[in-house]
Amino acid sequence: MTSTLLVALALTIQVPPPTTGDDVGRALADESRSLIAAEAEALKALADRLTEEHEGDGAEEVRKLLPRPVDGPGTRVAPLPDVVAPRPKPPAAEDSWRDAIAAIREPVGESFFELARKAADARPPHMGRAAVALREALDRLPDHAETRRLLGYVPHEGGWARPFAVGQLKAGNVAHPTYGWVPEDWVARLELGELPAPYVRGKPTTWLPAAEADGLRSTWRNPWRINTEHFEIRADVPLAEAISFGRRLEAFHDLFFTVMADAIGDDLPLARRFKSPTLQPDANYRPHQVIYYADRDEYRERLRPIAGESVGSDSLGYYDPRGPGKGNRRPAYFFRDVDGQLPVEATLHHEVSHQLLFESAGPNAYLSNAGDYWVFEGLGTYFETVTPLDDGALEVGGLVGARLVEAARSLGARKFLPLEDFLRQNQAAFNREARIHVNYQQAMALAVFLMQGEEGALREPFLDYVRDAYRGRIKRGAGRSLEDRLGIPIDEIERRFKAFYAPYIGG
Incomplete structure (x- = not known):
């Protein structure tokens, strides 16, 4: 079995709709689907009309706006840019079809903004749906000021920027395509293939060939130190690699807080900005710390x-939340x-997902649960499915990756524990040597x-359960179990779980 086969088979899944108490979530999902379907129908009609009128360029532009085909269960998230330049003014003799596009898409953008408000105001809030709806609104209304504020932007020179980027620009830095934010007077040196030598107090910057400068940083006495919007990184790999690593971290941060919004809850910056219409995005984010070693031997030696x-x-x-x-x-x-x-x-995605959860969702008591340890490694392995797409977006939750392939094999070979027994394992039972690899596989498969x-109809009640597990509220008979959150008996959850994977194991 290959990951390609897993994706191809995703189209064959046919599972009955869930029976849960989340009527609000279903209504919000239905409204979102209706908005997208109605817009697509109107855009297709416009493209067909333009084709008949021999407006081929216009028809092609309109068709680019049609929804992408869905070829699997994954969720697509496009990371938002740090800086958005002002939109150029349209020429005086603008093509009329552009106005026709705006007449279709702009009202849909407004409707998505209202949908986001409705989701945020629900009790309990549906912050994940609010986050996605805001991105849909922004796609159609790129200068919608309130949507920009909610998503973390401030006005900047006629366009928009994140406060971190504004601070970098005010400090005289520029965004270099290879080396990230650097002082503007570095650019000429960087383009010559040079990098700065390690800083010596009281002496001017010494510039060296990139390979030589990277060599001086290849021991842990003088690692590269990189600050991104949300991370503080130390690395003894070449600087270009460390910068690329930091960009992956930032893209993942954007995806994580979109997908996991309902698990973070009131501590989510988006939730706070919804509650306070005057609250502006904060430039003083306390960064998460990441250390990136050049090889396994150094990693083991320094971490032991x-x-x-x-x-x-x-x-x-x-990553140890108690370390x-x-x-x-x-x-x-x-x-x-x-x-x-x-x-x-x-x-990277596995461990940083732990880090972002435990450093963003408030105080935890995850070892106080009666079992249910699986969920933390389930989420970590779920984020192993993050895959970059050709257009710069990320997809999570697709049926891809070596561990998920092995999970499908183990499920087919009946190696998984009965779900009721699996859920009840504490940390020691989950990690026992005889079961640890299969337990990780089962946790990943169940989380996906x-x-x-x-x-996606089970996601919000599942994340409600995640929030309870994080705070140590899973107690036997206390009404906080997974089946209580989903409103589905444990044997029915197991049946649906196996049905979801049946096409991939031939049964």
Whole structure:
């Protein structure tokens, strides 16, 4: 079985709709689908008319706006840019079909903005749907001021920018395509293939050939130090690689807080801005700490005094919410794992998803639950499915990746525990040597099903359960179990879970 086959088979899934108490969520989903369908119908009619009128260029532009075909259960999120330049004024003799497009899309944008408000004002709030609806509104109304504020932008020189980017620009920095935010007077040197040598107090910057400068940073005495909007990174890999690593972190941060909005709850910046119409995006985000080593040996050597023998030969990344740190910020550790058993990006997304959850969702008591430890590794492995798309967007929850392929095989071979037994495992039981690999597979498969299955209808009640698990509220007989959140008996959840994967295991 290959990941390509998994995606191709996704079209064959036919599962009955869930029976849950989330009538508001279903109504919001129906409204969103109706808006998109009505807009698509109007755009198609416009394209057909323009074709008949021999306006081929206009028809082609209109068809580019039609919804993309859906070829699997994954969720697509396009990371938002740091800076949005002012839109150029249209020429005086603008093509009339552009006005026709605006007449169709702008009202839909306004409707999506109202849908976002409705989702945020619901009780309980549906912040994930609000976040997605705002992105839909922005796609159609790029200068909608309130949508921009809610999504973290401030006005900037006739366009829009995030406060972090505004601060960089005011400091005289520019966004270099390879090296990120750098002082403007660095650009000429960078274009000559030079990089700065390690800083020496009281001395001017020394410029060296890039390979030589990177070599001086290849030991942990002088790592590169990089600050992005949400992360503080130390790395002893070449600077271009470290910058690329930081960009992946930022793109993932955007995806994570869109997909996981309902698990973060009131601590979500978007939720706070919805509650306070005067609250502006904050430039002073306390960054998450990330350490990126050049190789596995260095990773193990430097991490062993911190994590002990838990950093074994098969460790690919490490984050401990109870480990040493400052406040609620603790480093996540990675290494450049060339040709490893999992892509570097999969490990990155797994561990950083833990980091973002535990450093953004408030105080936790996740070890106080009666079992249900699986959910944390389930979410981590769920984010291993993040895949970059050709247009710069990211997709999460697709049926891809080596671990999910193995999970389908294990399910077909009946290696998975009965769901009721699986859910009741605590951390020690989940991680016992005889079961750990299959438990990770089952956790991933179950998380993908709950986040993506049945057209995403189970996601919000599942994330309500995640929020309870994070706070240690899962107690036997206390009405906070997964089945209570979903409103579905455990045997029915298991039946639907197996039905979701049946096409991939031949049964």
